[in-house]
Amino acid sequence: MSSSDRSRAVDLTRTYEVRTYGCQMNVHDSERLSGLLEDAGYVRAPDGSDGDADVVVFNTCAVRENADNRLYGNLGRLAPMKTKRPGMQIAVGGCLAQKDRDTIVKKAPWVDVVFGTHNIGKLPVLLERARVQEEAQVEIAESLEAFPSTLPTRRESAYAAWVSISVGCNNTCTFCIVPALRGKEKDRRTGDILAEIEALVGEGVSEITLLGQNVNAYGSDIGDREAFSKLLRACGKIEGLQRVRFTSPHPRDFTDDVIAAMAETPNVMPQLHMPMQSGSDTVLKAMRRSYRQERYLGIIDKVRAAIPHAAITTDIIVGFPGETEEDFDQTLHAVREARFAQAFTFQYSKRPGTPAATMEGQIPKEVVQARYERLVALQEEISWDENKRQVGRTLELMVAEGEGRKDGATHRLSGRAADNRLVHFTKPDTEVRPGDVVTVEITYAAPHHLLAEGAVLDVRRTRAGDAWDKRNATEAAKPAGVMLGLPKIGAPAPLPVATGSGCGCD
Secondary structure, eight states, X not given: OOHHHHHHHHHTOXXXXXXXXXXXXXXXXXXXXXXXXXXXXXXXXXXXXXXXXXXXXXXXXOSSTTHHHHHHHHHHHHHHHHHHSTTOEEEEEEHHHHHHTHHHHHHOTTXXXXXXXSOGGGHHHHHHHHHHHTXXXXXXXXXXXXXXXXXOOOOSOXXXXXXXXXXXXXXXXXXXXXXXXXXXXXXXXXXXXXHHHHHHHXXXXXXXXXXXXXXXXXXXXXXXTTHHHHHHHHHTTSTTOOEEEEEOOOGGGOOXXXXXXXXXXXXXXXXXXXXXXXXXXXXXXXXXXXXOHHHHHHHHHHHHHHOTTOEEEXXXXXXXXXXXXXXXXXXXXXXXXXXXXXXXXXXXXXXXXXXXXXXXXXXXXXXXXXXXXXXXXXXXHHHHHHHHTTTTOEEEEEEOSXXXXXXXXXXXXXXXXXXXXXXXXXXXXXXXXXXXXXXXXXXXXXXXXXXXXXXXXXXXXXXXXXXXXXXXXXXXXXXXXXOOSSXXXXXXXXXXXXXXXXXXXX
């Protein structure tokens, strides 16, 4: 190839950038979108491109009230860039796209593709169709066309992976729009889930997180109430799988067999993220949450009895319509009783299309803010106290990538304990890679992390660390440009793929 031909090859390279908003389900969907684009010949744009890519994809969330303002603001910033770069394409997918549909191209006519939550596999085809026809393509499927795990995936981690076990949700929480956008719950076949996990372990993955909008309702399609606990136990039999997590469960479906499976399956981690949303029975009823404070705290007690060192985290909404000071006091009481390791607290915001958005008794912003600050202060105190109990313990950490923003300056590395607590530890003389396992002694506690300031007690090199090495070597060996005619058209061949949904609505 002549130098001019090589230059032309670089020029024909089409780069992509995917921007993700919202929950872990969206994060995992974005891994699939990246996989689809790379399978079609696109090359990931360098980090920090900030819209300087040939294709920019927004994977949106509709959970917060200002989600549309955020999207249109970002689209507006890209409009002049698109004018200056003929051939640049912009695509909008995810929950907001499913909700707003044609509105997006009316408000932002420079958008090329709009696709929904049920047809993410169509993105490369829609981009090519928009390019050829020179007009926006809007395609929103009303139901799932194929389970997303059949799509190619570019996983963000070489050593940890999401594994979807279900999509959609059958609950009717009054603050949540997810069921309307993701559809009714659809469970994946157990054999397919286990086959994907085994394939991931074969590639070097040592930690998986089972993912669903209501993960422990798994089995509702087939009427097996113990299907989720059976799945956890089956994961325990997969050789080489070191850590199993899941998110997010719903208290309504959290049964004793799940607690037993967690306690009795060695690679299921002593960690539970279970949204509480409110400690007030009155508010829970208005939210259409099918449990009350006593039931929720009873589950916590059972988990702690079976797994004494379990770290329990939650989601809480402050200022739900009609919430009184007495209701809020009940939430504070529940937080004191539960002693969460962490709580993800949210100020209630109207979600268009939900019953709560039109309820009477909307709480003034200043009242919500004051309650929020009181809750955060209480939880910070509890989190710090709970972390102080870890001082002096010897813990095994899976070394993480990019979780310690100050690691370079402090000569530390970071990792996650079995209970998912973040630990910063002294960098050892021995080479340590993300995915490897180290043993440390905790010397200091802060509300949101732990420190191990002494020497690392042990370093265990793992297949996950080997996978990280291999991935980095592969990335470094990639050519600067790829000769690209047109992206491949048609459905991709099925491939095995790689927080909770974490959207605050489980």
